[in-house]
Amino acid sequence: MRYGVFSDVHGNYEALRAVLEFYRKNGVEDFICCGDIVGYGPQPLECAEALRALKSLAAVMGNHDAALVGKMTMKWFNANATWALEFARTRLTGQALDFLARLPERVEKADFTLVHGSPRKPLTEYLLSESQFADNAAVFSASPCFVGHSHMPLYFREGDKGVPRADFLRPVTKVSLPAGPVLINPGSVGQPRDGDPRAACGIYDPEKRQFELYRVFYDVGATQRLMAGLKMPSMLADRLSFGF
Numbered sequence: 001m002r003y004g005v006f007s008d009v010h011g012n013y014e015a016l017r018a019v020l021e022f023y024r025k026n027g028v029e030d031f032i033c034c035g036d037i038v039g040y041g042p043q044p045l046e047c048a049e050a051l052r053a054l055k056s057l058a059a060v061m062g063n064h065d066a067a068l069v070g071k072m073t074m075k076w077f078n079a080n081a082t083w084a085l086e087f088a089r090t091r092l093t094g095q096a097l098d099f100l101a102r103l104p105e106r107v108e109k110a111d112f113t114l115v116h117g118s119p120r121k122p123l124t125e126y127l128l129s130e131s132q133f134a135d136n137a138a139v140f141s142a143s144p145c146f147v148g149h150s151h152m153p154l155y156f157r158e159g160d161k162g163v164p165r166a167d168f169l170r171p172v173t174k175v176s177l178p179a180g181p182v183l184i185n186p187g188s189v190g191q192p193r194d195g196d197p198r199a200a201c202g203i204y205d206p207e208k209r210q211f212e213l214y215r216v217f218y219d220v221g222a223t224q225r226l227m228a229g230l231k232m233p234s235m236l237a238d239r240l241s242f243g244f
Contacts, residue, residue, distance in 0.1 A: 002027075005186045005211070006201040007034030007116075007148030009051075010064070011041025011088060012190030012240075015199040016050060018218035019189050028203060029055070034148030034186065035062025035116035037100065039081060040236050041190050042226045044088040048096040061103035062116040062148065063123045068092070069101040072123060080233040087232065111206040113145040126150045127183065130164040137164070137181040144182040144204070144211070152194050153187035153202075153213050168194070169202075169213040177209045184211055197243035 004023040009016050023031070031054050038044040039062075051057060066072035068085055077085065092100070105122040107114040118125035118132065119139035126149055127136065133156040136145075153169035158180045169175070169187070187200025194200075198215035205211075220240050227237040 001030055001206065003030050003032045003112075003204045003206070004028040004201065005032045005034070005146055005184070005204050006189050007146075007186055008036045008062070008151050008188035008190060009033070009041075009047050010036055010039045010188070010190035011044040011047055011084070012199075012223055013041070013043035013046040013050070014220075014223045015190045015216075015218045016047050018216045019199050019201045020050065022201065022214065022216045023203075026203070031057045031059075032112065032114060032146055032204070033057060033059035034114060034146050035060045035103070036064045036148060037062065038068055038085070038088045038092075039064030040084045042223065042230050042232060043091075045091045045093065045096055047190075048092065048099055052096065052099045058107050058109065058114055059103055060107055060114050060116050060122070061100070061105055065100045065103060066123055069097060071101075076124075080236055083233055084236065087230070108140070108142050110142060112204070113140040113142045115145065115147055117149040118147060119145060127156075127185070128152070128154070130156070130166050133166065133183055134164045136183070140181070143180065144177055144184050146204075147183060147185050148188070150185060151188035151192060152185060153200055154183075154185040155211075156183040157181070171213055171215045174210050174212045177211060186213065191240065192243040195243050197241060
């Protein structure tokens with residue numbers, strides 16, 4: 001079994017469709033989603049329905065998903081994010097809302113743990129540093145732990161003498177996961193923030209203990225044109241061209 005691992009779709013159906021097609025071509029049929037299915041993008045319903053239709057999906061709630069269904073206050077969101085969430089509320093059907101509302105904040109399987117932000121603060125913590133990884137390492141047992149939220153493809157593990165180490169994940173590089181706690185962020189499908197506008201996703205092979213990051217081209221212009229037609233905040237569309 002191999003898992004398609006992805007996060008932070010954020011209502012960008014063009015990007016999600018490209019990623020799911022990439023997985024189909026590579027024979028991947030089991031999926032892990034680290035949350036934030038909605039927010040920022042123009043097609044929240046299409047994204048929720050596409051994921052709801054997957055036969056084998058482990059998924060958790062992201063902070064944007066939580067705010068949309070009333071499980072998190074909107075006061076933590078900036079004006080553009082709030083606009084997009086209010087827009088998403090006008091688009092989502094009862095079944096899609098129910099799908100989002102039922103997502104757990106944490107999933108723990110035999111061969112992985114799954115949260116959106118961090119094990120200790122699943123909805124809110126941006127896990128970006130070695131010290132944060134060290135503080136979170138004791139909060140999960142099934143390794144690796146997959147996270148999202150920061151939109152940055154990152155790999156955390158214990159180095160020599162237990163010293164925590166962090167690296168950016170580069171595309172098409174197989175990472176052999178060591179024993180002990182490991183934390184992986186596959187980056188963002190719908191709104192990358194690492195300077196690469198391509199959708200980010202990964203494949204995890206639990207038998208080989210290997211993870212590989214991929215970048216997938218999608219029609220950024222199509223998403224931007226749709227956003228312009230919906231009169232969404234221009235910054236949300238413009239940033240997709242640059243991956244920030």
